[in-house]
Amino acid sequence: MKELRIRILVGVFAVAGVLSWAGARLWDSLGTLPSVPVAAPIVLGAIAAVLLATALSLRSRLKAQRERVPGAKGVDPMMAARALLFGQASALVAALVSGMYGGAGLFLATERSDVPARGDQALYAGLAVVAGIAVIAAAVFLQRVCRLPEDQDDDHPPAATA
Numbered sequence: 001m002k003e004l005r006i007r008i009l010v011g012v013f014a015v016a017g018v019l020s021w022a023g024a025r026l027w028d029s030l031g032t033l034p035s036v037p038v039a040a041p042i043v044l045g046a047i048a049a050v051l052l053a054t055a056l057s058l059r060s061r062l063k064a065q066r067e068r069v070p071g072a073k074g075v076d077p078m079m080a081a082r083a084l085l086f087g088q089a090s091a092l093v094a095a096l097v098s099g100m101y102g103g104a105g106l107f108l109a110t111e112r113s114d115v116p117a118r119g120d121q122a123l124y125a126g127l128a129v130v131a132g133i134a135v136i137a138a139a140v141f142l143q144r145v146c147r148l149p150e151d152q153d154d155d156h157p158p159a160a161t162a
Contacts (some may be wrong), residue, residue: 001081004088004143009095009136016099017106024107033108035117036101036124044097044131047090051138054083059145084146091139098132101125 027033058080064072105125108118 001084001088003147004091004140006140009091012092012095013099013102016096017103020100020103021107022103024104025111028107028111033104036104036108036121036128038124040097040101040124041127041131044094044128044135047094048131048134048138051087051090051135051142054087055138055142055145058083058142062145080146084143087139087142087146091136094132094135094139098129098136101128101132105129 024033058075061073061075065074102125105122105128108122108125
């Protein structure tokens with residue numbers, strides 16, 4: 001499985017943010033802008049917590065397995081691959097969603113911020129961006145945990161992530 005690069009996530013975040021800001025500007029000129037759901041940062045925070053718990057669990061199990069601790073529960077390679085796939089998908093979606101909320105939040109904070117409801121929406125969007133960044137950080141940490149050790153043999157290329 002190929003490693004997910006940070007610059008890809010930053011690019012997705014930036015493009016989504018610019019498009020979202022432009023879309024929010026256009027939508028606001030045509031009518032009322034849809035609101036940012038209060039549940040957005042909560043859901044993203046829950047996903048970040050699940051990813052972090054998975055990464056910490058896998059890290060401790062892999063460490064116990066490497067150190068040959070008696071009675072250590074091994075890590076099923078398919079389970080690690082599924083966790084890694086979940087983490088990478090979550091990171092991509094979080095970059096997209098965070099960019100969208102970031103662009104909309106930037107528009108709400110800079111344009112007509114005197115309206116109290118817009119200030120609340122900008123706060124929810126900002127919290128969603130922070131929670132999305134937490135998802136990305138947890139996913140990258142999970143990816144690092146699932147990385148296979150480098151091969152010492154010169155005849156074979158280095159191993160990829162699990």
